[in-house]
Amino acid sequence: MTRRRPGPTALTALAVSAVALPLLAGCGDAGGLEGAGATPTAVGPRDLWPTLTPASAPADDYGAGETEVVKGVDVPGGDLRKVDPVAVVRAQADADPETYKDLADGLARCGTSGRDGTSGRGRTGERGCPVLRAYYSDLTGNGREDMVVGVRAPKGQLLVRVYMYADGKLIQIMDDEDAVISVQLADRSVVVRAVADLSGYEYRTSWSYDSHQRAMLPTRDEIVRTGPPTSPVPETPSGDATRPGTPSASPS
Template sequence: MNLRRACSVAVAVGAAAVLVGGCGDSGGLRSAGPTPTAVGPARLWPTLPPASAAAQDYDSGHTEVVKGITAPGDDIRRVDPVAVVRAQEAAAAASPSASPGTSKDKIVGLADCGAKGTGKSGCPVLNAYYQDLNGDGKDELVVGIRLPKGQLAVRCYMFEQHRLTQIMGTSDAIVSVEIAGRDVILRSVADLPGYEYRTAWSWDSHQRAMLPTRDEILRTAPATVPPRSHPSPTAVPYAATPTTTPSAPAP
């Protein structure tokens, strides 16, 4: 008799003893019926050799230091998003054999952004959002960049050891971008009519980067407004001087 079968017999005997002891006693314990046996996952083709390459290239886990970009006190709200994108474009053009983390997306129209700032007509760099994504109590910078053919690039940055570092970078035919807690959630067009892809990027303290921790294909449904259980990220055009909220007058 194997161990699993022996345990089943012991459970059955114990249940029978409870039934016998409870006869005629309306206040005694009663059996809830047979309990289904737990079944673990069955591994198929156990002799398959290990995979030799990643299943899909998300370009994840890579970070990139953006050279030449600083801010007083490492205040990321005082960083010009357009200057960041321009610095990365210049670094990529100067180094054809760039590191895996360097952006390979072709950005068109940066000249339309003007000397500073975003939000101008024709500028591909969208207004920045700020949110604490790694739980250290400081905001990270989230930048969206319009690309040709309806694509959108999404990049996240943080200051680490006084250096501005890109901790996430991806591009796709994105339908929407959301922030839930500390996750950046991208919804993108699926190749099946009536479905969409949804990928959640989360901070990984070991890799020191945002990783795609959940990837799903979902049936699309009518849009609903979920209850807000987390503080919303703030989106503001870049300003050289950060805005301040006036304090209440002293009593």
């Protein structure tokens, strides 16, 4: 077993060494102790506006922690690999047509079968089925594989959904919609990279399962610099030969 702190004997030895060092220094020993200077004082966080009344409700509905039981879809043996992801999204659309009205035409092109969402006309993309292939990983830590589904939405958005099977039910435990750059599985987290409204940056949100909420929560949400910002090119009116940045002549 490794000692992490010196015991009484070690402390005594250190004290003896400290006394002997000045004596040895007179004999030409260059290995004496040297001061590192003053230690900076630790500064703790400062409370601003201490009399401010704390808010009691969130300003926006982020949708975190919301779950939904998907009805009408069988999960043979509790194995989500045997479930058609298209059937799952369709079951949710049938239960809430208003929410899924923008996806109705796309879901109609998915055909009547095909576990990976590529049946019927078969292609994902603008003219194909919007439901992408599913991925499987144990994100909840219960020993069962959960299902991650992506659904292309209008205006370049992507819906990222996670489903788990528990207590004999198929449950959606994550629902994120964004202008997605990429999606990654990292251990038991789903990392979503999305376009930021600042040039040269992107949003990265890490969703992890919370056993108390029984849902995936955005446990880490950050904006990350990815490159130099791009400057917009000034527009030159048609017929004007003046280059950008060159002052135009004043009217006489």
